[in-house]
Amino acid sequence: MAHSTASSSAPAHLQHHFVDSDQQFESSKMGMWIFLVTEILFFGGLFAAYIVYRAWYPDLYVQASTQLDTFWGAVNTAVLIGSSLTVAMAIRSAQLNQIKGLIINLYITIGLAFTFMVIKYFEYVHKFEKGIFPGQYYTYEGIAHEKANIFFSIYYMMTGLHGLHVIIGIGLMIWLLVKAKKGAFSAEYYTPVEITGLYWHLVDVIWIFLFPLLYLID
Template sequence: MANHSTSTHSQFFQHHFVDAEQQFDAAKMGMWVFLVTEILFFGGLFAAYIVYRLWYPELFVMASEELNTLWGGVNTIVLIGSSLTVAMAIKSAQLNQKRNIAINLGITIALAAIFMVIKYFEWTHKFHLGIFPGEFYAFDGIDHPKANVFFSLYYLMTGLHGIHVVIGIGLMVWLLLRSMKGHFDSEYYTPVEITGLYWHLVDIIWIFLFPLFYLID
């Protein structure tokens, strides 16, 4: 049964696994279980969004006018591009193209940084107008008594998503450093694979946030 001789030569193979294949599958399944908890973590906020949108449909139409569709769209495209480069980095590892792993991770980090810079300008522009979450809301351009509720949801959901992007950047930097040390090849690329899964989920969350906040009419 347990064949300890198959592909156990990677320096990252851990002795408590039967073989490298089992180690890979276990890590990947563990990541998927974590992603389940992430979906339900964000799910609580999506549930709050649905409740409030059904209570105040007219508010969401009015308040969404304050969000810039162009920059939301640009950020959507930036994240799609970064998902593509992560997938490319994994493919490069599988094909033993070590240099391409680092190049694709580098582009991913750059795109993620562009996303955060755009988010920074979007947020600070709103702060300038007095659009703060909850009781700090001080903007009178929206004729609705609950206008702050929309922006509380906006800041919480894009903020939690932004935190995930920042954590993703940290993980990508770690992967980039390891890839430059030559740690990843077709025998062992588990960290690239499961960080990729995390990054694609962050992309999926944004795919829903974009129409839910920027494209309301």
């Protein structure tokens, strides 16, 4: 660790408590992975609720999931996978110092994230019009199961928390876009792009599980 001249030659993004850029990058990334672990366990609680109730009321899930439109669920899966691809391309652009490519890929990602939320909005509104609300507010008569509201409580909690993550992701992408336009990122420093990318891919992975578990039961 012969970095006696580090202070004179250190890049602007390097914080003084790191030996070099690589160590700073690896530390940030590891911190993000630890956050993602807490996210997995956060959603894990809801997956646990899903599994417990599915074991108790298997017929309920088969009946209630007929209210979910597989086509739009599949479209949203494709939209999120597409946005994961553009995030991966954005990181690649940053790594190659192609800032224009980074900005374009961030714009496409934000567009796809909005597309996801618009489709989700119409799915929710369609259910609200039928009286499919969570818990005690449930008034829909079309499912012959006394616990139908339970399925939709779980549905709204899981997709709602996921949707909140997509909205936060949009905010983070806009933040990256503003910084990228100011010239903050380069091949030497793109840590925020990398770790926001990790977050976005996790949001994609959670939807990859939610889609078959909620929409494709029958």
